[in-house]
Amino acid sequence: MTKIVMVTSKGDINLQLFDADAPMTVASFLFLAKEGYYNGLKFHRVISDFMIQGGCPLGSGTSGPRQKNIASFPFQGKNIAYPFKDEFQSGKKFNKPGILAMANAGKNTNGSQFFITHVPTPHLNNNHTIFGEVIDPNADQKILDSISKGDTIKEIKIE
Numbered sequence: 001m002t003k004i005v006m007v008t009s010k011g012d013i014n015l016q017l018f019d020a021d022a023p024m025t026v027a028s029f030l031f032l033a034k035e036g037y038y039n040g041l042k043f044h045r046v047i048s049d050f051m052i053q054g055g056c057p058l059g060s061g062t063s064g065p066r067q068k069n070i071a072s073f074p075f076q077g078k079n080i081a082y083p084f085k086d087e088f089q090s091g092k093k094f095n096k097p098g099i100l101a102m103a104n105a106g107k108n109t110n111g112s113q114f115f116i117t118h119v120p121t122p123h124l125n126n127n128h129t130i131f132g133e134v135i136d137p138n139a140d141q142k143i144l145d146s147i148s149k150g151d152t153i154k155e156i157k158i159e
Contacts, residue, residue, distance in 0.1 A: 002026065003135065004033065005157040008043075011143040013116070014135040015100055022087040022131035024075050025102060026111065029131065031073040032112055034066065035154040046149040050121065053103050054153055055113035061103075064111025077147045087129045094121040098134030099142050116144055 002017040017026045032038060038054070044061050045053035057067045065071070065082045072079040085108040094117060099131070100126070103113035108130060120140075134140035 002030065003159040004030075004132075005159065006146060007154040007157060008143065009152045009154065010146045013140050013143050015116075015132045015140070016135050017100075017132040018092065018130065021089045021092055022086060022129050024080060025087050025129050026072045026089075027075045028080070028082075028084060028112075029114070030109070030158060033068070035070070035159060036155070037065070037068065037070070037112060038153045039155045041153050042150060043147055043151050043153070045115075046147060046151075049118055051115040051117045052144060052147045053115040055103070057112070062115065064113060066111075077084040082111050084111075086110065087131075088126050089130065092130040092132060094124045094130070095126075096120055096133075096137075098137055098144065099130055099135075100132035101128040101130045104128060118145055119132075 002019055004015050006013040019026050042059045043052050043054040044056050044059045056063055072081045097119050099117045100111045103115050104110050
């Protein structure tokens with residue numbers, strides 16, 4: 001599992017990515033992170049006792065990689081176009097806080113927007129690709145829970 005540090009204006013959130021369970025989603029996220037795509041973007045949607053959402057270059061929740069002229073990402077020797085398909089895994093569920101998943105506008109509309117949950121959200125199962133989780137349910141979740149709308153992602157470090 002790849003580990004990343006999401007450096008935010010409120011502190012660091014340590015996450016592990018599910019490379020084996022959502023390989024295409026992880027490849028896209030890491031590609032965008034390496035490109036510096038997420039640096040400086042705001043958490044544009046924060047709902048108390050639900051989740052925080054980021055990854056929109058406009059800060060409105062209405063755009064994705066194509067807004068920054070990124071049309072595709074490399075995956076297994078091919079270029080995959082944005083938006084890309086869902087990757088649902090029967091073993092991964094929204095059954096605890098700290099789940100990292102793709103935000104979308106419907107089936108197979110994944111781009112750059114993601115969210116991390118504050119609480120279990122089982123109604124989201126098989127609607128959003130789960131591709132990671134917080135490493136420390138106490139320390140990382142505390143930072144996650146302190147984030148407000150407009151706080152920023154300074155950078156994403158890949159360990």
